[in-house]
Amino acid sequence: MRLTAQNLGWSPRRGRAVVSDVNLEVMPGETLGLIGPNGSGKSTLLRLLAGLLRGAVGRVALDGTDLRQMPRRQIAQVMAVVEQHTDTTEALRARDVVELGRTPFLSALSPFSTRDAAIVSDALETVGMIHLADAQWSTLSGGERQRIQIARALAQQPRILLLDEPTNHLDIHHQLALLRLVDDLPVTVVIALHDLNQAMGCDRLAVMEGGRMVALGPPAEVLTPDRLHSIFRIDSHRLTDPTDAATIFRFLPLEKTA
Structure with missing residues (x-):
């Protein structure tokens, strides 16, 4: 399924534009990474792509x-979203949250079935949370809640998955496991990422700055030292891992490289 955006933008009432003039075509089956400094518009762009913001x-x-x-x-039924901050005051179990992912497929004529229950269990198993399926949401850690939200999205069985910095709150083991799962x-x-080395694993990267998309292409072409310097205000050294020839970066703050 092809996801496209044309001249996409959004601004709050009487405020400056948060996202402006974004044109984008996401190729079927690809992993597109969104990167950029804090406040560059990544989260807003994801919500716009999901159709969640009025006034776009x-x-x-x-x-x-x-x-x-x-x-x-x-x-x-075709697109699932995992936002960066999701919470509830309802007394829900972890399984209850994941079951919400089946809501788009349920109706009076198609109630929750054993097939839906199996899909929910598979999603919990996939993110390594089946052992906490009956735990209360309020007792879960930030990382556990994040994995449950990802399981909810998987329970939708989407064709397009939008993720807003999903590795937040996760330890390094679960960060790598999640990225492997997504891959x-x-x-x-479409995944917004904070870690630029993790972003190197995407098929393409879209770079956001000041609400605009300023670069789009393969990671090796997009993450240049000059662009990292101008947008992220860091100096960088591109290194090659001798074990698998993967490209990784070492980052240095500008004030320490003068």
């Missing part, structure tokens, strides 16, 4: 159909 300008389309012409239920999924992925 421009157009987002799935296989050529404008999201505004599609019911939310239909969109949720193995047979879906189109």
Whole structure:
């Protein structure tokens, strides 16, 4: 399924634009990484691509159909979103949260079934949380909640998965496991990442600065020392890992390289 954006933008009432003039085509099956400094518009762009912000300008389309012409239920059957901050005051178990991922497929004629329960259990198993399926949401750590939210998205069985800095709150083991999981999924992925070395594993990167997309392409072409210097205000050394020839960066603050 093809996800496209044309002249996409959004600004709060009486405020400056948070995202402006973004044109983007996400290739079916690719993993597109969104990178940029804090406040560059990554999270807002993800919400715009999901059709979650009112007052947006421009157009987002799935296989050529404008999201505004599609019911939310239909969109949720093909697109899942994992936002950076999600919480609830409801007395829910971890399994209850993941079961919400099946909501777009349920109706009076199609109630929650044993098949839905199996999909939920598979999602919990995939993120390594089946042992906490009956735990109360309020007792879970930040990292455990993040993994449950990812399981909820997986329970939607989406064709497009939008993730806003999903490695936040996770220890390094679970960060790497999550990125491996995402890489193995047979879906189109748009993922906002804070760690630039982790971003090197994406098929393409879109660089955001001041609400605009200033670069788009393969990681090795996009993450140049000059761009890292100007946008992230860091100096960098590109290194090659001798074990697998992967490119990694060492970053240095500007004031220490004068």
